[in-house]
Amino acid sequence: MTERKFAEYHWEHLERGSTLVITLSRPANVRLMDPENFAAFQDGVEYSARESVARKAPFRLRVPSSGPWFLVIDLEGLGGPLVRHSVHVEHRAVSSQRP
Incomplete structure (x- = not known):
């Protein structure tokens, strides 16, 4: 079995509705997964993820639930050279309640 090569980012806690803004130097697979x-x-082995091939940057991925x-960013099935990447989080806007 071939070892998978990928880059990973980890957050201890992201709020539901936050957006991951992913910048890539070329198309790559992006997969958002919970720890399990x-x-x-x-x-x-079989896993579940919000995943897509990000073909243009910036690529945005919304966080489905808090936690x-x-x-994961990888080139599985895409071939070619390595991909340069960066990610930042746009936190969900909190609406203010006015009396």
Whole structure:
């Protein structure tokens, strides 16, 4: 079995509705997973993720629920050279209640 090569980002806590803004030097797979699914991904077994091929930057991915999250960036099935990447979080805007 071939070892998977990927870059990972980890957050102990992201709020539901926050957006990950991913900048890539070329198209790549992006996968957002909770800790259990990330462990399954690492073990090479069936996992569940919000995933897509990011073809243009910046690529935006919304966080579906609050909690810990892993983001994986890889070129599996895409071939070619390595991809340069960066990620930042746009936190969900909190609406203010006026009396």
